[in-house]
Each structure stands twice: as C-alpha cells, then as structure tokens.
Amino acid sequence: MNSVSKNLKPVIVNLNIGDQLTSISCGHIVVEIIKFLVYQRLQIPYTYQWLKQVVTMKKNCENEDHKESFQSERHYHIASTTLENLDYILKSLLHEINGPSIPDEVCITLGGTPVTCKEVYRLILPTMCHKPQCHSSNIANDQKIQKSIFRTLVTSEMLGQVFFNMMAPTNMYVFIKKSTNNLELINNDNFVPVDGHRIPRSSRIVLIDFRTQNAKNLSCCNQFQIFGDIGNNLYDNAKKDNDETNDFNEIESTDKIKWYQSSYVMKGFRDCVVNGSSVTNMWLKS
Template sequence: MGSCNKQKSIAINLDIGDQLTSISCGHVVVELIKFIAYQRLQIPYTYQWLKQIVTKKKMCEDEEKKDSFQSERHFRIASTALDNLDFILKSLLAEIGGPSTPEEVCIALGATPVTCKEVYRLILPSAVHKPQCHSPHIANDQKIQRNVFRTLVTSETLSQVFFSSLPPTNMYVFIKKKNVSNQDEVVNPDNFVLTSGCRIPRNSRIVTLDFRSPNTENISCCNDFHVFGDAISNNLENLQIQENVDDYEEEFNEIESTDSLKWYQSSYVMKGFKDCTVNGSSVTNSWLES
C-alpha cells in the first residue's frame, strides 16, 4: 500500500507554452487524449486503427453479407465509442481555439467522476499565439508533438503508471475557465455543461502535464515574444518529469467550481471497451476483408 500512495501524484513539466499557437495547443491536447485512451486500454486499438476499421465497416453496411451477432454487437459498441470520442475532441478543439482558452483540460477515468480511478490534468498556458501569427520563432506542430510524445513514451515513471492494468470504464472530460463578467465562457453550452465538480477520491492516481512556461513576463504575441531562438529546441529536448510533488497533490485533488473559476463537463462520455475475439481472432478482421 505504501508504494501505491507514493505513486499517487506525478507531475510532468512540458514547458512549451511559449511555442504554442491555439491550433498546435489544441492538436497536442487531442493527441494526448487519444494516447491516454489507448495506453489505458479504454480502446483496444489505436485511435487511427479504430477510425479505419469503423469507417470500413460503415461503408459495407448496405451489402447483403450477414455478419455474426458478435460482430454486429461489437461494431455498435466500437462505433458508439468512436463517435463519442470524436465529439469530445472536436468540442475541445473549438474551446481551445475560441475567444477564451481553457486553463485546464481534465480527463477522469472511472465509473463516475466521484469514483474515478485515474485523473489526467493538462495545465494549458495562460497565453498562446494567434493562428494568424507567422513568427519564425514558433515551433511547428509536428516538432512539438514529436518531442512531447517521445518524452511520454520513453518515461520510466509514466510507464509504471501504464504498467498497472485499468479495466475499460468511462472517460469524462472537463475544462476549467475563468468567470468573466457573466459572459458565456464556452463556445457551445450544449457541448460543455457547467458543473459544480467534485473532489477526486483519495485513492485516485493523478497525473499532471504542465504546458505553462516560467517566462511569465513574455506572454504577448508575435513580435513581442523574446524567449525563442535556441530556447525552443532546448526546452523541447529537456522535458522533465517530477514524481511525488506535494504541491501538485494538494493543488490538483479537486475539480470544483468557485466564484472565479468554473468547471464544465463534456455532455458526451466515452465508454471504454475490450476487443471481441472469435476462435482466437478479432472480429474486426472480417470488417477489413468485406
């Protein structure tokens, strides 16, 4: 039990906020959620493969070929999970690219948010470049994603989190925004609904990924940025993971709305699922053969 408690809180300092546009920030968040969903076995295939096999199966739906009961049932489960995940990801991209970027994106895995087993908290930078900014100092989308994911997949600390199994469960997504003059803080209130939030269970594992930059004095856009040059590659090459950080554990053990900060929950929930095999072979093989 002692070792489990020590592993409860893991902080990952990415320090790339100065190099993000709203578009690249959204892309990294979306890819991280796909990565987490697959690594934590909420989907039995990578997102790209899931998308491919579901699309292929949908294209063949009008054919006279009769699939087995197991195949049809698995297709309904897989396609519903993909549709819900896609809805969540598209809604997140709209929010991150909207007038007010969320301060945080939170992914909770569990039967309910109140009983969640794992929580992944993505702390976004307070300011990002506008999409139309053409500063040569901004690191491109591909470089940022490549370096971020290389750090995550080669991290021994994070691999210990992924080593323990987590049965398929529900994935809940929250965003945190500042409350400003009673204005609508979300792009679409139907996609993200205001919630009072909840306390994270004491036995939950919390992983925080911090995108913020320590260069708080240089947060304006385009020509006023002075933190680039060689610092770009240096920051991306030296991403750090800190384990058992008390401050993170205290600060991030709740997702509760206050007068100044509001939490919004995605109106869609992705239900995790296992692969379906018949005679030792995945039923999805027949979807690709049709």
C-alpha cells in the first residue's frame, strides 16, 4: 500500500522562468524538453540531432546503386517513421504555443496507451508571456534559458530517481490543455478533442512548472497597471484557478478546460546492432 501511495505523489521541478520567456521562446523550450525526454527515457536510441542526421544521410543515399540488408532497411523504416511523427508533434506544438493564446499545459505520456501509461510529464506553461516584439530587459535568450533548464533537470535528485529506472521503448502521446475561452484557436488537424481519463495509480508523474514568482516583470506586455498590485493579483488569481482545477492524476475535460490529443503518436524503438555495430554506421559510410 505504501508503494502505491508513493507513486501517487508527483515529482515537482520548478523552473521559475515564465517572466523570461516570449511565446516563441516558450515553444522552443517545450520542444527541447521533449527531445531531451524521449532520448533520456530511451524512446529513441540516439539524440534527436543524431537521429535526424543519420536518417537524412540514409535518405539521400536511397537512390544510389547498392544493396542494403533487410535489417538495415527495416531499421531505417522504423527510425524515419519515428522521426517523422516526432517532428509533426513538435511542429504542431510550436504552432499552438506561438499562437494568440498559450496552452495552459502540455502533457506527455509514455505507455502502450494513454490509459495504461507508465510515465507522465506535465509541463505547466506560463499564464502569460512577453510579446515577441517586447524589448524588456527581463527576457533571456533561448541559449541561456536552455542551459539553466537542463542544468536544473540533470541535477534534480528526485528526477534522477525517475530516470534511474530503465524504460523500454513504447508509445508517446501528447496532450494540450486550454481554457474554454480559447478553443477556437486549436488546429483540429493536429489536435483532436478528448474527454480524457484518470492516470493509472502506478504511473510516475513529473510536473515541470514554467511559471514565475515575478509577475510584475510581465507588466510591460500584458496591460497591467504599473502602480499598485492589480497586475500581481490578476496573475496570482489565474495561477490559483489553474491549480485548483488541476488534479494531476487525471487528464479530463471540464466546463472550464478542454484537453486535446495530438493526431500523431511517436513509437519508440531500440537500436539495431549487427556484428557488434549499429547499422547506422553503414549509413554514414555509404
């Protein structure tokens, strides 16, 4: 019984970067975190950059006159399909985050189905971001933010305990949560509405919270009154509402919020090793 109770308690990683982000940089960070997670959790056997490189090189050699082994061709089909679906997911997420209204949350589940997921990563996005054209001194560039974030992720002891447990390749499903005021902004070709479901009690849940404690740093972009605490109150109330309506053990639509699931599913895969060497080494030599 104690082990079940332990699993119900989410691992929380506070990034506190919301006041440093534009909507564009927020999208970039979400994308990089997903690339990090799929490699770290062994859903792809190489980093995203290396996967992209070897698949591209193999594709460019497809029309050349030389035979490949069945294992090599099969692995190329698996790797290229995984990369294509992952890229579609990342592209559609960027489209939604860079739109007029940032989703409240991006949720990544790893498992055979969303109902039987083994791990859940819930990215709680900022309630507000700087406008892309803003010149506030509080905005940090992508590279600086990424260094800070990944330093936090790799040095988190609690997250390290999650990563310590090996995970076999499985399916990755991606969800976004939006308030009912912004539903018309969803691209229904990329995300489809879902009623949602309870997360299994045995699932490991990780919360990665982007939100900031410094709402006043966003006043230049979000029509806050500079004097007084009105701006902070608006931000705090929005944050409180989001927390009160969010049971992190469920992904369920309500009257106030709606969940959408990505039309694309990424299937994880293992490396293909022949005679002690990855078949991708042959792609690089061809």
